[in-house]
Amino acid sequence: MLKDSSAHLDSLRITWLSEPFHLGIPIIDLQHVWLVHIILELEEEIVEAEKNDTDVEVHSSFRKALDYVAEHFALEEDILEHFNYPNFKEHVHGHRKFVEKLTEKYYEAKNSQMAALGILQILKKWLFQHILHDDTDYAEFFKASNVDLKSYCNQILKSGKYPISKEQLLIYQNIVQIDTTTISLHEQSIDTIQEIRNIWKTYNLSTGIPIIDLQHIWLLKMIVELDHSLKLGDGSSETFHKVIAEAIEYTKDHFGVEDKIMRYFRYTDVVQHMNQHKRFIEFIKMRNDEYKLGNPRVGLHLVQDLRNWLLSHIALEDKKIGLAFESRVRELSEFTKKLHQTGEIGISREQKNLYKLVLQSVPDPLD
Numbered sequence: 580m581l582k583d584s585s586a587h588l589d590s591l592r593i594t595w596l597s598e599p600f601h602l603g604i605p606i607i608d609l610q611h612v613w614l615v616h617i618i619l620e621l622e623e624e625i626v627e628a629e630k631n632d633t634d635v636e637v638h639s640s641f642r643k644a645l646d647y648v649a650e651h652f653a654l655e656e657d658i659l660e661h662f663n664y665p666n667f668k669e670h671v672h673g674h675r676k677f678v679e680k681l682t683e684k685y686y687e688a689k690n691s692q693m694a695a696l697g698i699l700q701i702l703k704k705w706l707f708q709h710i711l712h713d714d715t716d717y718a719e720f721f722k723a724s725n726v727d728l729k730s731y732c733n734q735i736l737k738s739g740k741y742p743i744s745k746e747q748l749l750i751y752q753n754i755v756q757i758d759t760t761t762i763s764l765h766e767q768s769i770d771t772i773q774e775i776r777n778i779w780k781t782y783n784l785s786t787g788i789p790i791i792d793l794q795h796i797w798l799l800k801m802i803v804e805l806d807h808s809l810k811l812g813d814g815s816s817e818t819f820h821k822v823i824a825e826a827i828e829y830t831k832d833h834f835g836v837e838d839k840i841m842r843y844f845r846y847t848d849v850v851q852h853m854n855q856h857k858r859f860i861e862f863i864k865m866r867n868d869e870y871k872l873g874n875p876r877v878g879l880h881l882v883q884d885l886r887n888w889l890l891s892h893i894a895l896e897d898k899k900i901g902l903a904f905e906s907r908v909r910e911l912s913e914f915t916k917k918l919h920q921t922g923e924i925g926i927s928r929e930q931k932n933l934y935k936l937v938l939q940s941v942p943d944p945l946d
Contacts, residue, residue: 600612614706652781653740786897788904805882819878
C-alpha cells in the first residue's frame with residue numbers, strides 16, 4: 580500500500596459504499612473489496628508518478644491483479660458450479676475473455692505508463708460492468724434458490740483451496756466493518772496443487788500436447804513455490820537457489836523438446852519462437868547474477884519474470900503450436916514417446932505425478 584494508508588482506506592470505503600457492490604456473500608465480497616483496493620492503489624501510483632515525472636511501478640499491481648484473477652475466478656466458478664447456476668458457462672466465458680484482455684493490455688503497452696493505464700482501464704471496466712451486473716445476477720439466484728451458501732463457503736475456506744491473506748482480511752474488516760469470524764485464517768492450509776490447477780484453468784494454458792503441458796505445469800510449480808516463500812517472508816537463498824536450478828534445467832529439457840517438435844513437424848514460426856527461448860535463458864542468467872551480488876529483491880524479480888513468461892509466451896506463443904498441430908496430436912504423441920524411449924528427453928516420476936494430480940484423471944503423457 581502507498582504511504583498515506585489512512586487516505587487510501589478512506590477512498591476505498593467511499594468507493595465501496597458509493598455503488599451496490601455488496602453481494603452478501605462474505606468471501607466474494609472480500610475479494611471484490613480487494614479488487615477495488617488494487618484499482619485505487621494503481622490510480623494513486625499513476626498520479627504519484629506523473630507528479631514526480633517518474634515511471635510507474637506497474638509490476639506489483641499487475642501481479643496483484645493476476646493473483647486476484649486466479650484466486651477469485653476459481654473460487655467463484657467452484658461455487659456457481661456446485662449450486663448449478665443456470666448461466667454458469669456464460670459466466671466462465673466472461674472470465675476467460677477478461678484474462679485475454681488483461682494480458683493483451685499489458686503486453687501491447689509501449690512503456691510502464693501505458694501498461695498501468697491499460698490495466699487500470701480494464702480493471703475498472705470489469706468492476707462496473709461485470710460485478711454490478713453478472714455477479715448480482717448469481718447473488719439473486721442464490722437468494723431465490725434458498726441454498727445453504729454459508730456452509731459451503733465455510734467448507735471450501737477450511738480446505739485451503741482458496742487462501743486469504745492477512746492484508747486482504749484486514750482491509751475487508753476495515754471497509755465493511757462486520758464480524759468476519761466466519762473467515763478464519765488459522766484454519767487454512769496452502770494447497771499447492773489446487774493453486775496450480777486454478778492458474779492453469781483460469782489462464783487456459785493447455786496446448787493440447789501432453790509433453791509440453793506436463794513441462795508447463797512443472798514451471799507453474801516453481802512459480803507457486805517461490806511465490807509462497809516470498810509471501811511468508813521466507814525469500815531464503817535456499818528456496819531461490821532451488822527454483823533457479825530448476826529453471827535452468829527447465830530451459831534445457833523443455834526448450835529441447837519444443838525445438839525437436841517444431842523442427843520435425845516443420846512449424847512455420849520456429850525461428851521467432853526460438854528467439855523468445857533465448858530471451859528466457861538471458862533473464863534466468865540475469866537473476867542468477869543478481870542473486871550472487873546479494874540483491875534482496877531478486878526473488879520477487881524472478882517471480883515477476885516467470886509470471887510474465889507464463890502469460891506472454893505460454894498462453895500465447897506455445898498455444899499457437901498446439902493449434903498448428905491439433906490434427907496431428909496422435910502422431911505427436913508417438914514422436915515424443917520415441918524421444919523418451921531413446922533417452923533424448925527425460926521426464927521424472929514427480930513431474931508425471933504432478934501432471935496427473937493437476938489435470939485429474941488424465942492418462943500418462945507418454946502412454
